[in-house]
Structures are given as structure tokens and as C-alpha cells.
Amino acid sequence: MEYGKASFLKGRISVCRQNFFSRLFKERIFGKCDSCFFSAGATGALIADPYSAAPRGPSRMAASRLPILLAVAFSSLSCILSHSNREMWFQDLFPPNTCPINAKANTFYGIMFDAGSTGTRIHIYTFVQKSPEKLIELEGEIFESVKPGLSAYADQPEKGAETVKRLLDMAIDAVPPHLWKKTPVVLKATAGLRLLSEEKAQALLLEVREVFEESPFLVPEDSVSILDGSYEGILAWITVNFLTGQLSGQNQHTVGTLDLGGASTQITFLPRFEETLKQTPGDFLTSFEMFNSTYKLYTHSYLGFGLKAARLATLGALDMEAVGGQMFRSSCLPKQLEAEWHFGGVKYQYGGNKQGETGFKPCYLEVLKVIKGKLHQPDEIRGSSFYAFSYYYDRAVDTNLIDYEEGGVLEVRDFERKAKEVCDNMERYNSASPFLCMDLTYITALLKEGFGFRDSTLLQLTKKVNNIETSWTLGATFHLLQSLGITY
């Protein structure tokens, strides 16, 4: 995939003032770029699950008071501002403040759907161009999600497409009517659909395509598809490194990214050593050009190694044929537990080891069977720091390792410490998810035994960077705008 000579990036990208009020989904966000400071108008209770289908108040995007201006100076991306009232590890990397004051804006939108294995999400990005010769700005993002994901509708594709339509109605509300025809809409599905049969996946995609065709938006060719796993990693890497200003200027200190989804997991980084390139299998390396630079990235997507797929693998239930009323037991679950769990449209019965062992040690051994020897371990990453998001973030929040809004920096050993604490005291964590012990143990084993990270490896747990979701969707939107020749 070529990302190079990104003419649409000949612009300034900024994230400016956001005001909020509710309409559809009780929520609608206006972007107004007349200041470089987030004026977080509304504040309120934090919401525990950022991706639930339930409507939420305006506080969700309002809590960050991080003022930002990310800029692309004609054909080379550069970040020209970041003030922060809190410590961020990339803080020093932002050059000094410059702030556009001309508020007369020409606004563009891009709509990107992420059809993930556990939910479907809409990202509506707003870009502003103040005059043809001026730099373009990424003004903000409107984000909403529904659960479950499309793959849960494998046998009811029309119902699945209906969930997409509900989210798309939100875009109809957010994008001004005179821009509908110029606003591209795209859906990319990830591991949930990759795991379905070709026939079922295509039926779902076809229904979604019909929803798009009936909408007033610009529907590009190939607007509904399954995203290749390696692009999922690359596009998330672009998003994070773009938002943190790492793709600009001479001194690029790009950061590696770790995404832990429900059904697959990705690792992506820019190798620094020739040795790494030599030792890496060819299909783990992908070259692309962006912001006038060529990057040869190490990236791999492990299908079936997402958090929820790993639960099934640990329980020995990954092979769906074998399900038929069987009870799957694990030492990672509370002893007396017997329950049902739905994933990917399939019902599983699972429970604790009533007679046998429970706790961290036996659980770790169980989980190791799923991981040991299955992942490539690049030497170079052992001492590097990585950005980690998705379920790494969620489980760290669930166990108070990090704050929901702020995120934070953890060492790999923090996950292990927490896993031990939870697994060896399951009765104390009864009210939390019964899978908490298994999930934390899996994350620990994945990081240490899977990828080969050190106990002391630093992880920057991040849900949003500069108030934009850390998701592959922003990278995908850049690519979309470029391929459509929507230049700025």
C-alpha cells in the first residue's frame, strides 16, 4: 500500500475548541476552531465503559484540557504546538506554539467505521481549510459505538447492517447537508469478520454497502471491506505517531504500538537495527511512504490472539464445532462459577475448577499453552517503550492500574503483579468480570512469553492522544482522502 506524496497532508492539522450538546444519541459535537485551547465546556461523571452502546452525556470528550495544534507544514508533517497541564512522556517533543487566528473555515468531513469483533464504531473526522494556500487542520472527531459487533449478526446480516445505519444517522446529523455528497463513508471490518466464513462475511458486507448506497454520502468503490491485518497495525501506528508528532521533522522518535482487540492483536514498530530486518520473516515487514518519508515497518496481526479469542483458546473452546452443550473449565475462573458467555454469535458454557486448582500459577500454565512458541519475538523490542491501547487499556483501568481519563505509563511487571493479586484472591474480585484473572494473566503472558518484552519494558497506556481516539481509523481516513484526491 502506498501512502506517499500525501498531498492532502499539505496542510496544518489542529485540534481546536470543542463544544458539545446533545441531539441524536443524546449527543452531538460541534467543532469550532477559533482557539487552540480545548474549552472543555461540560464536565460530569466519567463513564466506565467507553464503548458501550448506551447514550452518554457530553462529558465524554470534554475532560481533556490539553491544548493542541498538530501541523503539517507544506508537504512535511510537523507539530507546532502542544501545551499541556499534565505530564506526558512525549511532551518535550512538541515544538513551540503557533496558533491560527483566522476563523473563516472551509470544513471537510471523513466518516470511517471500525467494524471490530466486539463492537461497531463510527469516527467522524472534521478537517478545516481556511484558504486554498493555507494549511489544513484536523479539527476534531465525533465518536460513537454500538455493541455487539457485526459478526454477532452472522445469521442476520440485515439486522447487523441496521446497527451501522443507526450510527450513520449520527453522521447525517453531524455533517451539514451541503457537504454530504463530498463526504466519503467507509467501513472496514477486522478480526470478527475475518473469522467468519467467506459467505457470511460477504452477506454482512453487502447489507452494509446497501445502507451506504441509500445514504446521501459519497460511497467510494470498495467502501465496505475486510481490513488486512497488517494494515490494521500500520494504520494504528500512523495514527499514534501522527498525533504525537513523531512523523515530522528530522528527529523522529517513532513509538511502537500494541493493539489488543477481541479476536486479534497487532504489534507494529519501526526497526532501528539492520539486524532486526535481517532476522524478521519477510511477511512481517511492510514498506510505505508518508509525509515524504519511507518507513519499513515491522508489523504483524495475530488472528485468534485477541483477548476474547484467547479466553476461548484457554478454555479449549476455540474450535466452534466442538461446543455442543459442553462445559469448559479453567483454573483462571472462580471455583464455584458456572455461567454462559456469548461471543461471535456462539454460546459457551464455562466454569471454574470445582475440585482442582485455581490461582495465578495454574492459570499462567494454562494460558502459556495458548501462547508458547506461537509468536515471533524480535530482539529489538525487549528494551523499547510501546504505546498500548484497546484491551490493554481497558483491563488496566478495570484494576485501577491507570486512570480512565488520563491513562498512564506502566511496566510489564505491573500487569503480572495485578494478575497475581486478582487470581490469588478471586473471591475479592467477585463483582468484577469473572474473566478478570484470565485476562490479566493472558496479557502478562502475551507480553512476556509471546512478544518477549522485559518485566521493565515501559508501556504508555493510551485511549486518546490529544483528544482523538487511538485507533487505526484516523490512519485509514488519511489514506482514504489521499486515494480520493481530496487534497488540502
Ligand SMILES: O=c1[nH]cnc2c1ncn2[C@@H]1O[C@H](COP(=O)(O)OP(=O)(O)O)[C@@H](O)[C@H]1O
Ligand atoms: O476507537 C477506539 N479507541 C480506543 N479503543 C478502541 C477503539 N475502538 C475499539 N477499541 C477497543 O478495542 C477493543 C475491542 O477490540 P475490537 O472489537 O476492535 O476487536 P478486533 O480488533 O479484534 O476486531 C476494546 O478494548 C475497545 O475498547
Ligand SMILES: [Ca+2]
Ligand atoms: Ca480493533
